[in-house]
Amino acid sequence: MPTETPTHEDTRPGRDLGPIAWGFKLFAISFLVLELLYVVVGNLFLNLGGLKRVASHNPDGFTLDYASVWTFWPGHAEARGLVLTGQAEKLQWMLRLDRATVDVAMGDLLERRFHATRVRGDGAIFRLRMRLEPEEVPEPQTRTLPPIKGFADPPLVAFGPPEADPTDEEYKLWSVELNDILVDMREIWIESYRYTGDVGIKGDFSLKPLRSLRVLPSTFAFRSGDLHLGEHQALSGIEGTLEAQLDTFDPKGISWLGVLRAFTARANFRSDVPSMSFAHHYLDKQPAIRKGRGVLDVHLGVDRGVFIPGSEARVMTDHVEVSAKDFEVALGVEASFRVDDHARGEFAALVEHGTLQFHGADAPAAEVQGARLALEAPADFIGPWKPQVYSLDLPSLRVSDMRRLQPVAPSGMKFQGGSALIQGKVARIAGGLGQGAVHADMWNASARWKDVAMTGSFGADLQVQAVDVAKRTARMRGEVGAGEVSIEGGGAAWSGWWARMLLDEFELRAEKGLDLLADARFKLRDVRPIVGVMAALDAVPPWTKEIMTMEGATIDVDLRKQGPGLAFGVEALAGEQRVAGRLVKREEEKSGAFLVRSGILSAGIRLGKSDAEITPAAGDDWLKEQLAALRGK
Template structure:
C-alpha cells in the first residue's frame, strides 16, 4: 500500500528553503541576541564612554527581534555638573529595527518595574564635545513605569507609590533635544531632606515638556524658557528651624512639625500660568542673633492671574519673634530665572509686621542726603509700609526699638543706641519725604579723630531729620536737628584746645553740656544754641586764678561754612559764686558777672577766634582793677570803687590764638567811672586804665610787670592813648 506524502513534501522547494532559512536566522538571532545580552560583549559595546554614560544589567533575554527584557538594570551618566543614575528591577521594551538604517535608535515603548533614581550636582564639570554633524538620533516615544519607588535631587528625596510616563528625543554630537509631553504621579508621597521630613502623606502630580532646541539656544537654567509644566501637590509638611549666629549667618533646616501645603502651579516658558495657586502653612522655630528662642507660624499664599499675588502671614505670638502681614502684587507673571532682585521693581502692596534684621544698615539708605549719619547693628523692626513699584511709598512707617546710631557733627562723633521712628510722607509734587525722630537713651561724644576717647556722656539725645524732595536729589533741603540737655562733661579741660591758652582756660572741674542745633546735609551747624555749665570750676581768666560757677550760652547762626564762622549775637556768659585772688594775693569771694554779646563773631576752628561788642553787669569792678595792678599799689581811695556797688560795663572783646584784647571798656554807675583797654599775648601784658570817683581820678599804664601811675590830668593822658582795636 502506497504511503501518503507529508505536507512538507508537497510544498514547493523554494518555500521549503525559505522556511529553513527563516528558522536558521531566528535561531541565529536567539543565539546572538542572548549572547549579546548575557556576556560582557553587550555592556562593553554600549559603555564606550563611561564618563558620560554607562548601562549595566544582571541578565537579559530576547525572544523576538526588537523585543528585549532585562533584569537588574542600572544606568548612570553625567552632563556638565549634573550626575544622574537610575535602577530598575526589570525593563522590557521594543526597538524599531528599520529606523536603524537611518542612524536612528527608536524605542516606541519601554516598561520598567521597581524604579529608583535621581540626580545631584558634582564639583567637576564635564564639558560636552564640540558639535558635529551626523550624530545618531535617539527617540524614546514612551518610557513608562507604574512602580516608581524612590527619586532624589541633591539632598531632597521623594518616596512613595509612583508612576511615570516620559518621552524624549536627542541627537548626539551636539544636536537638538526634546522632552515630549510627560507625566508623573505619586501617592503616599514622602519628601525628606537629609533624613528629616519635608512633606509626608502627600499626593504629587506633575506634567511637563521641553520644546526641541539646541544647547546654544537654551543652556542651563534657560531651558526653562522652553519648558511647559504643571505641578499639583497636597500633603502635610514639616516645620522650619531658622538659626542666626552672632556673625549674622543664617542656617535653615526642616524640623518635625505640622504644616500643610496645597499647590496647583502651571509654568509656561518662563512664566506662571493664570489660575496657578499655592497655600502653605508651617511652624517656624529657632534662635535669633541674640540667641533668643523663636516659635512662630508662617502662612504663604500665591495666586496668579495676569499678575502674581503673594500673601504672607505670621500671626503674633507671645513666645514668637516675628509677626507679618504682607500682601503684594507682582506686575506680570514672568519668573526671573537669574536676577531675582528684578522682582522688586514689579512689587506693589503693603507689608505690616515685626521682625529682626542682622544688619540695619539699610536704614541709612533712606537718608542718602545725610552721609554724616550712620545707622547699623542688628535689631528689631516694626513696620507698616506701602510699596509701589518696589519702592517704599508715602504713608509708610518704620519703628526701630534699638539701632546703633553714629552722627559726625563738626568734628565730633555722637554715638549711642537709639530708638528710631521713621515715616515717609508725600511732598507737594508727590515726591517722597522721609522723616525720622530718634532718641538715644544713652550717648557719648568724642572727637572724630579719637572716637574711643569720649569726653561727653549724656542721656535722651533727640535727633530729627526731614528730607524734603526725591531721595536721590535736593540734598540741600535736608533739615536735621539735634537736641540734648545736661550731658555730663567729666573734665572741662577737654575744651582748653579751643580757648586762648594762657588767658582763658579751665584748670579743673566737671560740667554739663546742652545743645539745640540745626544741621545741614553735610552735618554742619546752621544755627542753634550750645550751653556749657560748670559748678565749682577752676579757671584762669586773663592770668587770674578763679573758681566759681560758669554758664556759657552760645547763640549760633552760620556766617561762613568753609571757615566754620558764626554770628553769635545774643550769646551770654555768667559767672556766679566766684572767688579769685588778686595779683598781691588778696582774695575775694561771692563775686558775679553777667555778659551779653550784642554783636559777636565766632570762628570755631581750633583755637576759637572770637570778637564783638559785650555788655556786662558785675557785682563790682574788683576784677577789672585786679587786671592792672595789686590792691596795695593803687591810691587808697581806688578801692572805694569796689564798695561803690554794681557796675555796668561795655566794650569790645577779641581773641585769636593766644591773644586776648579788651578795648574801649567802660564801667560805671552813678558814683564812679572806669575806662580800660588791655592786650594780653602769652606772658606779655599791655594796657591802660582810667578810674574816677567823685573828684578823684587816676591812670595806670601797664607794660608787662611795669606799672606807671598818672595822678595828674589822668583823663587827658588816657584820651591820648591809642585804641588797641581799629
C-alpha cells in the same frame, strides 16, 4: 474469465495538497529552527556583552549596561539592572531600572539609534547634574550633587578648548529614544533636589548627543514620597501629579535658564513640611533655622518660564525659630502665591504672631502681631524679579519692658524700664514710590548714660513720603515729642521738661553705607537740661551752664552724613540768647565754630583737632569767617 477488481481513487479532501502542507511544515520547522537559533545566538550576544560594546563604543557620550537580559523574539527583551548613561558638554545623566521590558526597533540599531517603542519597568532611578567649572567646585552645594557611575566626581567640564562638533557625515554617536514609557520610579535626583518614594511615570524621551534633547508630554504621579534639598529634608508625604514637557533644544550650551525657557508644566500636589531647616541649603550656618512644621499646597502652571494665570500655592508653618548670634526670632507664617488673569504674580506673607528674644533672656524683648507683606510683579520667575507693587502693614510691634532691649543699647547706655509700641504701613503702587506712615509711643521710658539719668514719655508721627527700593533711599517728615521728662546729671536735676521736634526733611540713603540728611526745628521748654547734660559729659565748658538758660527756646538743626563725613549745623534762639554754629567731621579730623550770645555778652568757640579756642566778645563777622573756613576744608 477472471474479473478485474476495480480500483478506487482516494478522494479525501486535501489529498492533492501535499506540497502545500509540506511547505507549511517546512516553514514551521524553519521558524522553530530560526527561533531557536535566535534565542541561542541572541541571548549569547546580549549576555556576552555584544550589545553593550556596540552601544557603548563611545563611553564619553553614551553607555548601555545591564546585569542580565534575555529575549525570546526579535525586538523584545527583558532586563534586570538596565542602566543608560550619557553626557553632553554641560550635563551628565543616568537612567536605571531594576526590571524592564523593552520593545526595540531592531532596524534603528543599524543607524546607531537605541529606539525603544515600548518600555515597562519598575524600581527606576533617574539622576541629572550639571558639569562644573573648576572655580565652582568649592561651593557647598556641589557636595550634594548626585553620583553617577562611570563619571568622575565632581563633574568638571572637559579641560582645554572645546572640540569641534562633528558634521552630519562624521556623526557616529548613539542617540536614545524611549517611547510609550510606563515606569514606576523610586528616585529622581536632579542637582541637589532628590525625590525618593513611589512615583509612576508615563511619557516619551529622546536624546541625540551634541544635537538635541526633548521630553514629550509626560505625567508623573506622586503617590507617596519625600524631597530632600541637599542634606535637608524639605517635603514629606508628597501626593499629586506633575504634567511636564521639554521642548527640543541644543544640549551643548545648556544652562538652567535655557532649560526653564523650554519647560512647560502643571503641578498639583500636597505635602507636609517637616521643618524649615532646608533653607540652610541657600544660607550660611547663621542664622540657624529650626522647626517650622507645616503644610504645602500647590496648583501651579508654568509655560516656558512664566507662571500661567490661575496658578496658586500656599504654605503654612506653625512655629519657625531663627537663631542668630545674639538673638532668636520665633514666628508662625502663612505665605501664599497666585497669578491673576493679567499674568501678574501676587505674593503675600502673614505673621500672625512673632517674638524676638535675646540669648540668655527669660522673656521676649519684642512681639509682633498681624504683620503682613504683599508683593506684586510680572509672573516671569526667570528674569529679575522686581516688585512693582508692594505693601507692608505692621499693626503692632510691642516692647513690654525696655530693659529687654539692653543688648542693642548704645555703648555706655543702660535701659532701666518703660514700654513701647510701633505701628506703621508703607505701600507702593505701580510706577510710583513707596508711601505710608509710622507711629511710635514710649511710656515711662527710663535710661542712664554715664552720669546722666532720664525718664519720660515719647511719641512720634512720621509720614513716609518716598521709598525707592531700587535706589535704597527713603524720605520722610513728621513730628516727634517728649513730655514729663525728668533728667539728672552734673549735680543738678530737672523735672517736667518737654520738647517737640518738627522734622521738615529726613532722608536715608543706603546705596553705599548709610548716609542721611535732616532738617528739623525744635521747640523746648528750655535748654538747661541739654546744656547741663553736655557739661556733665564734658562736651561743653562748665561755665556754659550759667549763661545758657534759653527759656522757650527754638532750635533749627541741619545734619548731613555722607560716608565718613559729618556736618552738623545749629541755630538756637530764646529771647536775648542765641547759639549758632557748625561742626564738621572728616575721617578722624573734627572742627567747628559756634557763637554764643547772652545779652551783651558773647563768645566765639572754635573747635580744633584736640582743643577748643575761645574768643571773647566775638560777633557775627567772626562766625561768618569761621564758617567760610570750614566750607573751604
